[in-house]
Amino acid sequence: MSVPAPVPNLKRSLRRFDIMAMGVAAVISFDVIGxxxxxxxxxxxxxxxxxxxFLVPYALVFAETGAAFPQEGGPYVWVEVAFGRPAAVLTTMFYWVTNPVWLGGSLVFVAAAAWDGFVLxxxxxTVxxxxxxxxxxxxxxxxAVVSLRRGKWITTAGAGAKVLAxxxxTGTAVAYGIQHGFRGxxxxxxxxxxxxxxxxxxxxLFAFVGFEAPNAAGDEMLAPQRDVPVAIGVSGAIAICCYLLPVLAILSAAPPGKVTGVGGFMDAARLVFGIYGDGRxxxxxxxxxxxxxxxxTQGSAWMIVADRMQAMAAADGGFFSRGLGAFHPRLGTPVRMNLLSGVTATVFMAAAMNLAKGDASAVFGVVLTVAITTLLLSYLAVVPSLLALRLRHRxxxxxxxxxxGTRGFTVATLLVYxxxxxxxxxxxxxGTLEQLFGLPYDFRAVWGxxxxxxxxxxxxxxxxxxxVAVAxxxxxxxxxxxRDEEREAGPAR
Structure with missing residues (x-):
């Protein structure tokens, strides 16, 4: 079995708690709760x-694979070992680009709407x-550029802020319901x-995938074989609670039909925080x-892991220039790939701002779907690679x-796939499956x-x-x- 060469100068700093916090920071998506x-x-x-x-079998197969194959690059390495470099390059491209697209087209719109409505x-x-x-x-x-030894504390703080909020x-919504009745x-x-x-x-599915993401920093974990399965299990349980309870709270408070994707959480917060009176x-x-x-920090957590995957693909000879896969000798981060992600996110933000002539709700829905599509498409190769590794590398x-054993792994993988x-x-x-099964579907009404x-x-x-991936x-x-031909030809006479 051949895997990409290890990255020099990486320092092992991720403990079990850090892996779990990174999973929580990355996977629990505030923008999809609404x-x-x-x-x-x-x-x-x-x-x-x-x-x-889905989540239970998904967590099981990724926990086993992540502990067995903890190399830097995570899913890139798994797909390359299973199906070869071309498949790994294409898969990693979709996995990686999801994050600057999501950062520049979805997260930033939700953040701006919250800041505009509740802060300044x-x-x-406008400018x-x-x-x-x-x-x-x-x-x-x-x-994402700073060293992981320091950057992990930023994502950990983000995970804490997310769970705290x-x-x-949720607690305030329960108090509101007790006071006013759970009419919603x-x-x-x-x-x-x-x-x-x-x-x-x-x-x-988009909300629940990604617990394998910290494996992209596998060579920076202290004990991945021991810590990855536990971290995936704990962060998965936290994710279920952090989606189920707030959605119930929003539905209990918000009038039916008034919840929107772009403002759902904060709009519901505006309503239930009325119980605080003048302090609202x-x-x-x-x-x-x-x-x-x-x-x-959710965006930065994904940048930390996805940029490492794409950098490994570049360093392995699969993306334009091996220089894009260089890790900074002091920081231990793929700075060039980080900057490329920033440029991509900025371009996508500018494109999304002009989509639907500034209709924030329509922009949010369409761009979120682009991010969902690219990420899910990457799993079309990642998930089968897990089964291939299980069968070929016993x-x-x-x-x-x-x-x-293998039978349980196979059933779980097929179900996830x-x-x-x-x-x-x-x-x-x-809308295509709705049409196939005779279900009503008004495209413009749904998407704007x-x-x-x-x-x-x-x-x-x-x-x-x-x-871009093929090029x-x-x-x-x-x-x-x-270069190989030049070496074979030898020095010119």
Missing amino acids: QIAAGGGQAVTWIAVIAVM PLGSG ADYAFKLAFIWAAILT LAFF LQGAGFAPTGVGFLALVPVL EPVLTFVAVLFVVALL EVPRPYQVPF AWIVLGSWVALFP VSRLTFEAFTLGTVALLLA GYLTQRRRTRS
């Missing part, structure tokens, strides 16, 4: 179903709006429907700041194993843009990424071949 709650009462039902039918007014499309979004993006990037909001839950409609399922499945505004401002900090020690295929299709071609605009943005992004791989391959 989007999930917009699905109504059945969102709670589908959270429970997907937690059992920014307006829409202040652009300045805030640029500062947000580059603060997340700079957080969600716990405070009475008309929420928890009965599952086909329309609700197809609307929610991509965003719920200061409390709202404080929670809004926590909210923005949590979003910022000699590798596995400190943790899925119950029932079926969910990923379904989520990828629904995210890329919304035409199907042509939507598909141009989503399919255009996917096509562009495919082209990056072929460029580096041609350079390597030219």
Whole structure:
């Protein structure tokens, strides 16, 4: 079994708590909580179903693989060992680019809406709006640039801010419900429907994937074989609570049909914090700041891990120049890839600002779907690679194993893969399965843009990424071949 060469000068600094905190910071997505709650009462039902039918088997197979193959680069290494470099390069491209797209097109919009509504007014499309979004993006990037020994404390603080804000909001919503009655839950409609399922499945899968992300820093963990399975299990349990309880709290307080993806959490907070009387505004401002900090560190946590994956692909000869895969000798971070992520996020933010002529809700929904699509598409290769490694490399020690051995691992992997295929299709071609099964679906009413605009943005992004990945791989391959030919030819006479 051949794996990419280890990165020199990396320092092992990630303990079990750090891995768990990084998973919480990365996976629990404030920006999708409102989007999930917009699905109504059945969102709670589908959270429970997907937690059992998807998250549990997902956590099991990734915990086993992450402990058995803890090399720097994580999923890039797994796919390369299983299916070869071309597949790994393409997979990593989609996995990596999801994060600058998400940072520049979704997280920054939710953060700006919270800051504008609860801290200081920014307006829409103003100089202040652009300045805030640029500062947000580059603060997340700079957080990823600093050494992991220090940067891990920033993501840990973000994880703490996230859990604190969600716990405070949920507790306040319970107090509000006791005082005013839980009227929102009475008309929420928890009965599952086909329309609700197809609307929610991509965003719920997006909300629950990513617990393997810290494995991208595998060579910087102190004891990955021991710590990865426990960290995935604990962070997965925290994630279930941090989605289920706040969504229930939003539904209990917000009037039916008034929850939106871009403002769902903070709009519900504005309502339930009314129980604090004259203290509502200061409390709202404080929670809004926590909210923005949590979003910022969420973006930086993904930049830390995804940039390492893409840097490993570049260093391994799979992306334009090996120089893009260089890790800074003192910081131990892929600074060039970090900066490339910042530029990509900035470009995508500018493009998203012009989508739908500044309709923030429509922009948010479409751009979030782009991020969901690119991430889920990457798992179309990552998940099968886990099974391939299990079957082809039985000699590798596995400190943790899925119950029932290879048979249990196979069943869990196939179940996870079926969910990923379904989520990828629904995210890329919304409304098609509804049409197939005769379910009602008004595209413009759902997305706020035409199907042509939507598909141009989503399919255009996917096509562009495919082209860039192929070009990056072929460029580096041609350079390597030219150098080999020069060495074989020897010095000129």
